Amino acid sequence: MWNSFLASRRKLGKRAAALLVVAAVVGLPAVALRATCAGNSCRSTAEASSNTPFCSLPSQLRKLIEHGYYDGRAPDLIAVTGRTLVGGGDAFQLPGPKPLWPSTSEDDGGRVPIVFSGSGLAPSADVPAKTRLDAVAETLADVIGLSREHPEVRSGEAIAGLASGETPRLVLQVVLKGIRSEDLEQQPSAWPVLRHLMGRGAGTLDGMVGSLPLDPAASLATIGTGGLPYQHGTTGSLLRRDEAIVSRTEVKGFGAKVVTAWSKTAPRSVIATLGDDLDQTLKQRPIIGLVGTDPIDRGLIGGNWYVGGDRDRVVILDQKTPPVEQA
Secondary structure, eight states: OEEEEEOOTTTSOOEEEEEEEEEEEOOOOOOOOOOOOOTTTTTOHHHHHHHOGGGGSOHHHHHHHHHTOOTTTSOSOOOOBSSSOOBOOOTTOOSSOOOBOOBTTOOOTTEEEEEEEETTBOTTOOOOTTOBTTHHHHHHHHHHTOOOSOGGGOOOOOOTTOBOSOEEEEEEEEEEETOOHHHHHHOTTSOHHHHHHHHHSEEEEEEEOOSSSOOHHHHHHHHHHSSOHHHHOOOSSEEEEEEEEEOSSSEEEEEEEEEETTSTTSOOOSSOOHHHHHHHHTTTOSEEEEEESSGGGGGGTOOSSSTTOOOOEEEEEETTEEEEEEO
16 A cells, blocks of 8 residues: 655655655564563562463563553463464454464564665665664654654654755655565566666565554554554554443443454554654644555554644555445
């Protein structure tokens, strides 16, 4: 899918031509994990290995799972496999291929291409290896000259030295769902356009998603907001929504429903997307649009964080039915 930002000329300085951003997200819906250790179970490695198996996971794997969890939205349990890789097992029967579960023996699943090409880039621009998807929004904000408020709520940081100071008028983001860097490396002749863009701009095949599980809704929201799932709250294509059970006079308890991310009943993003901030700063003058294949793609541009909404144009394509435009 792709989305574009066409900014107002008035406040963001002189415009050049256009900037193209390509990133990939991998995986489809999986369950998530509450990545905390009860009591003092993580303090002693000897006791943890027998009493709390989760705490014996490799530290980097544990950190990625922590980055993918948000209390009250993500499930509280996940299975992490060892040498035997397991895929699927989704009880909600969502369409599409099923992802591999997080594994202690699989270290490539979160490796993705990230490419910037076009106007607004410094001649010496470079995308370092292990740049995470949460750097995309912050880098684009730097390129277009937008100062976003409250950077402390986002983990992403702009890629140093990439912006030239010449602001593109149009920014086009292209996101490849289900594509890993390993897939590209196995078919080196299958992506000449992407290779050309990397040669003309700045890019890497060693970008990182930055969180687990590898769910597209989570990764798309990471690209859109500049934060990881533990910050933006879109932990997967399916989210838990806790609700109070209320009688006429009192709260009798709490229940939970499972809802699709970015549906009308889904909880909102915890933090704003770059598109939200751009619209808010320039009083809805930018033209922001999205062409996607699934409503979860809305995480790239947001649209419901600030009170009053916005005028973004969203078209969802389906091979079986005519395009559907959403408000």
